Amino acid sequence: MNLPYRITLEKRLDTPRIVLWLVPVVSILIALAFGAIVLAFAGANPLEAYGQILTGAFGSLTAWLDGQFYAVSETVVRTVPLILTGLAVAVAFRMRFWNIGAEGQLVFGGVFAAWVALFLPGVIPGIPQTPWVYLPLMALAAVAGGAIWALIPAFLKAYLEVDEIITTIMLNFVAILTYQYLFTGPWKDPEGQGFPGSALFPEFTWLPRLTGRVTLGLVLALAAAVVVWLVFDHTKLGYEIALMGENPEAARYAGVNRASIIIVVMVLSGGLAGLAGFTETAGISHRLQQGLAIGNGFTGIIVAWVAKLRPGWIVVVAFLLSALFVGGDQLQISMGLPASIGAFFQGMILLFILGGDVFTRYRVKITRRPAAVAVEV
Amino acid sequence: MVVEGHDRPTRPSAPVTDPTAAPIAVALRGITKTFPGVLANDHVDLEVRRGEIHALLGENGAGKSTLMSVLTGLYQPDQGRILIGDEAGRLRPVTIASPRDAIHLGIGMVHQHFKLVPTQTVAENVILGMDGVPFVLDMATVEAEVAALSERFRMPVPVSAYIWQISVGEQQRVEILKALYRGAEILILDEPTAVLTPQEAAEVAATLRALAAEGKAIIFISHKLDEVMTVADRVTVLRKGRNVATLDVAATDKHQLAELMVGREVATTIDKDDVEPGPVVLRIDGVVARNNRGIVALKDLSLEVRAGEILGVAGVAGNGQRELTEVVTGLRRAEQGTVTVDGDDLTDRAPVRFIDAGVSHVPSDRLGRGLAGNLPLADNMAMKAYRRPPIAAGPMLRRDRMRAFAVDLIERFNVDTPGPDTPARNLSGGNQQKAILAREITAGTRARERGRRPVLIAAYPTRGLDVGAIEDVRSHLLRQRSDGTAVLFISEELDELMMMSDRIAVLHGGEVMGVVTPAETTIEELGLMMAGEMRR
Ligand SMILES: Nc1ncnc2c1ncn2[C@@H]1O[C@H](COP(=O)(O)OP(=O)(O)OP(=O)(O)O)[C@@H](O)[C@H]1O
Ligand SMILES: [Mg+2]
Numbered sequence: 001m002n003l004p005y006r007i008t009l010e011k012r013l014d015t016p017r018i019v020l021w022l023v024p025v026v027s028i029l030i031a032l033a034f035g036a037i038v039l040a041f042a043g044a045n046p047l048e049a050y051g052q053i054l055t056g057a058f059g060s061l062t063a064w065l066d067g068q069f070y071a072v073s074e075t076v077v078r079t080v081p082l083i084l085t086g087l088a089v090a091v092a093f094r095m096r097f098w099n100i101g102a103e104g105q106l107v108f109g110g111v112f113a114a115w116v117a118l119f120l121p122g123v124i125p126g127i128p129q130t131p132w133v134y135l136p137l138m139a140l141a142a143v144a145g146g147a148i149w150a151l152i153p154a155f156l157k158a159y160l161e162v163d164e165i166i167t168t169i170m171l172n173f174v175a176i177l178t179y180q181y182l183f184t185g186p187w188k189d190p191e192g193q194g195f196p197g198s199a200l201f202p203e204f205t206w207l208p209r210l211t212g213r214v215t216l217g218l219v220l221a222l223a224a225a226v227v228v229w230l231v232f233d234h235t236k237l238g239y240e241i242a243l244m245g246e247n248p249e250a251a252r253y254a255g256v257n258r259a260s261i262i263i264v265v266m267v268l269s270g271g272l273a274g275l276a277g278f279t280e281t282a283g284i285s286h287r288l289q290q291g292l293a294i295g296n297g298f299t300g301i302i303v304a305w306v307a308k309l310r311p312g313w314i315v316v317v318a319f320l321l322s323a324l325f326v327g328g329d330q331l332q333i334s335m336g337l338p339a340s341i342g343a344f345f346q347g348m349i350l351l352f353i354l355g356g357d358v359f360t361r362y363r364v365k366i367t368r369r370p371a372a373v374a375v376e377v
Numbered sequence: 378m379v380v381e382g383h384d385r386p387t388r389p390s391a392p393v394t395d396p397t398a399a400p401i402a403v404a405l406r407g408i409t410k411t412f413p414g415v416l417a418n419d420h421v422d423l424e425v426r427r428g429e430i431h432a433l434l435g436e437n438g439a440g441k442s443t444l445m446s447v448l449t450g451l452y453q454p455d456q457g458r459i460l461i462g463d464e465a466g467r468l469r470p471v472t473i474a475s476p477r478d479a480i481h482l483g484i485g486m487v488h489q490h491f492k493l494v495p496t497q498t499v500a501e502n503v504i505l506g507m508d509g510v511p512f513v514l515d516m517a518t519v520e521a522e523v524a525a526l527s528e529r530f531r532m533p534v535p536v537s538a539y540i541w542q543i544s545v546g547e548q549q550r551v552e553i554l555k556a557l558y559r560g561a562e563i564l565i566l567d568e569p570t571a572v573l574t575p576q577e578a579a580e581v582a583a584t585l586r587a588l589a590a591e592g593k594a595i596i597f598i599s600h601k602l603d604e605v606m607t608v609a610d611r612v613t614v615l616r617k618g619r620n621v622a623t624l625d626v627a628a629t630d631k632h633q634l635a636e637l638m639v640g641r642e643v644a645t646t647i648d649k650d651d652v653e654p655g656p657v658v659l660r661i662d663g664v665v666a667r668n669n670r671g672i673v674a675l676k677d678l679s680l681e682v683r684a685g686e687i688l689g690v691a692g693v694a695g696n697g698q699r700e701l702t703e704v705v706t707g708l709r710r711a712e713q714g715t716v717t718v719d720g721d722d723l724t725d726r727a728p729v730r731f732i733d734a735g736v737s738h739v740p741s742d743r744l745g746r747g748l749a750g751n752l753p754l755a756d757n758m759a760m761k762a763y764r765r766p767p768i769a770a771g772p773m774l775r776r777d778r779m780r781a782f783a784v785d786l787i788e789r790f791n792v793d794t795p796g797p798d799t800p801a802r803n804l805s806g807g808n809q810q811k812a813i814l815a816r817e818i819t820a821g822t823r824a825r826e827r828g829r830r831p832v833l834i835a836a837y838p839t840r841g842l843d844v845g846a847i848e849d850v851r852s853h854l855l856r857q858r859s860d861g862t863a864v865l866f867i868s869e870e871l872d873e874l875m876m877m878s879d880r881i882a883v884l885h886g887g888e889v890m891g892v893v894t895p896a897e898t899t900i901e902e903l904g905l906m907m908a909g910e911m912r913r
Binding site: 233235236237239243246247249251254255257 | 706708727728729731732738740745746747748749750751752756759760761763764769772773774776
């Protein structure tokens with residue numbers, strides 16, 4: 001390499017606002033450009049495909065004028081669990097506690113909520129059978145389910161120093177298999193004619209709908225985002241979480257109890273994921289069946305990471321990623337492309353956004369090499 | 378930065394002033410570097426010759442570390458040029474775009490805050506990040522090489538030990554060896570002796586002399602004027618990012634240097650109030666504790682500190698000081714014995730119990746324990762205050778009050794920073810230390826307001842501070858004493874201990890060799906006790 005110029009990266013001391021905005025936008029554009037190439041190879045017209053994704057996710061002008069908001073409401077439906085799992089992951093990641101187990105915690109939340117809906121009326125018939133009583137009970141049960149599932153890796157880490165990445169990943173499989181066993185085995189609907197799934201929940205345990213299939217779960221998710229923002233920025237707990245994440249030794253020195261903060265954080269994180277299990281069972285499926293473990297817990301990691309663990313951004317990113325999913329489904333229907341196209345785009349976007357992050361932290365410098373033998377006296 | 382391109386002729390620089398002097402190894406010309414809101418270097422010049430030890434002096438935040446970071450490619454200067462000389466003293470301009478470029482040019486640096494990987498061994502750290510390291514390593518060979526190098530420069534290190542297991546003095550040597558292993562001809566040391574014992578510092582000085590005699594150019598940052606006077610050949614003084622003077626050490630003295638640095642006369646003696654010591658506040662009784670390597674580091678240790686008293690702790694680092702500070706702050710378990718604070722038995726209680734009881738702690742390890750470098754200064758200053766009002770309001774945190782609290786401390790303790798939102802790691806080393814002190818002293822004051830008798834555990838609190846700031850810190854500590862705080866003051870500088878302490882306990886091998894008053898002992902006697910050759 002004997003070029004007279006050379007490219008180096010220099011650490012930025014402070015990043016201008018415009019760069020903070022521009023980099024992710026450009027990253028997404030580049031990801032879409034790459035996506036276009038792949039689409040072309042798959043035999044589709046990229047522009048048409050992107051158009052389909054947009055109308056698939058948000059609907060078309062003509063549909064809107066007709067008062068039809070089905071597409072965008074479907075996107076919102078998918079956004080709800082992603083907000084909750086994104087928040088769940090962000091709470092743990094802020095402390096550098098790598099909870100990869102939101103999927104399992106979500107599933108356990110769903111299982112606990114389902115138990116309340118299916119069996120509590122029989123066990124304690126005295127409880128008034130109204131949504132006012134049953135929905136809070138189910139939500140609490142779901143939070144407890146997710147939290148209990150998260151407590152296993154929390155205790156193992158806090159008291160035995162067991163690496164949380166491994167335990168949280170493994171427990172996903174245990175949770176998913178347990179839940180599949182339940183709805184195909186003991187909880188299977190006896191009148192289901194072989195259909196794998198539990199009985200339908202009683203109607204007083206259904207989350208009320210706001211519009212389309214959008215339920216009160218949306219309000220719950222947005223409220224959770226506000227709460228997490230408050231916790232992060234305006235509570236002692238949030239301060240301790242950040243301190244633990246940045247320097248555990250300094251946190252110990254400042255009097256933070258490591259074991260108890262790990263436990264509190266995982267209760268919060270697992271509880272939020274469990275809440276997603278509640279919105280999905282009580283709001284969408286109304287029974288325990290296949291389709292609860294569709295990767296929302298894992299996508300939550302992408303959501304949290306792209307949003308830099310910030311609750312406000314988690315809401316935005318969750319919406320955009322779910323638009324890609326819903327739009328991707330549309331591609332499958334209208335253009336015969338594989339359904340995984342949505343996940344493919346998500347992967348691309350994550351890759352480019354994470355890669356692009358280098359430019360928010362470093363400045364590219366092109367320097368001219370000095371003359372090799374310029375000698376001074 | 379102005380860089381000479383292919384197409385532009387180079388400008389001749391000013392001729393070397395003294396033709397009989399050794400050739401110039403490196404020259405910095407008109408270096409300017411700004412950070413957001415800070416002009417850290419303002420047209421700074423520096424010339425260092427082969428075989429010379431060149432000291433760089435200046436107050437905390439004067440821009441010394443920044444200038445050296447420019448020379449080692451960590452920062453790019455906004456203006457100015459760097460020139461490297463060959464054996465004949467012919468200078469050629471260079472661009473140092475990265476630390477790797479610096480290494481290729483034979484520039485090695487030992488940073489103020491070490492950059493070693495704690496979970497790797499000494500030998501692994503030495504070769505870490507080097508070019509041309511084969512994929513499969515023969516660690517035995519590397520260890521032998523490192524051992525040979527350490528032998529040659531008389532810097533003993535345990536080559537196969539992990540970094541977290543070795544003392545700070547040993548870590549320092551590893552850093553120097555690392556630079557030498559990479560073939561450094563120009564060696565920069567940023568406050569190399571700040572964390573060392575006087576003996577270790579003398580060893581480093583001897584090593585530097587040996588290196589200079591081999592023709593290496595050495596740039597040496599220090600706040601210790603005695604050391605500069607004995608070790609260095611020439612000295613350059615910076616103030617507020619500008620050159621003040623470059624002098625031959627033979628032609629100057631400590632007073633002149635102090636004045637050049639600070640811009641005013643610096644007091645060398647301190648006034649100590651007569652304080653009648655109160656009751657015993659901190660009592661350590663028969664404590665046994667192990668260090669990180671699992672070896673017994675405190676052997677049946679007993680000490681008492683009274684209210685309004687400064688108990689100095691003398692000793693060569695690594696003789697139990699660290700374990701002592703940790704046992705009396707709840708950070709390390711005592712296997713035997715008790716620790717009581719103002720009558721409460723706090724043995725093996727959680728750190729937060731000690732904080733509540735009014736025990737403050739200036740730790741020896743600033744960035745490792747005392748600060749969370751990436752968090753804003755305000756968050757760092759609230760580390761001991763966030764649990765109680767006014768910063769806390771129930772479970773909530775009042776960010777506005779936290780910020781106001783930090784602004785107040787910055788003001789009162791003269792911490793030099795653009796503001797409370799700056800990440801703590803961006804402060805100069807001395808100002809980080811001031812921030813910690815401000816926080817801990819304030820925690821003690823607040824404990825007193827709650828009716829506690831405060832205890833201050835201060836491990837090397839003046840380390841890394843400039844002469845003016847040392848004066849400030851000492852008067853802060855004395856004011857604490859006058860206010861009735863029980864102060865446990867750990868230092869390696871015997872002069873300082875003699876001046877500040879009411880009594881001095883000497884540690885050796887985890888045992889107290891004796892407790893003496895400054896009036897009835899001598900530095901020589903303390904030295905003997907520190908070496909374990911005498912008990913009193
Ligand atoms: N990365 C950074 N970002 C912002 N400001 C910085 C940064 N590094 C240094 N500064 C500021 O530049 C000034 C000079 O700092 P520098 O670390 O060079 O001082 P110093 O002379 O080494 O002081 P000390 O003796 O305390 O180590 C200080 O005001 C410091 O706050
Ligand atoms: Mg410095």
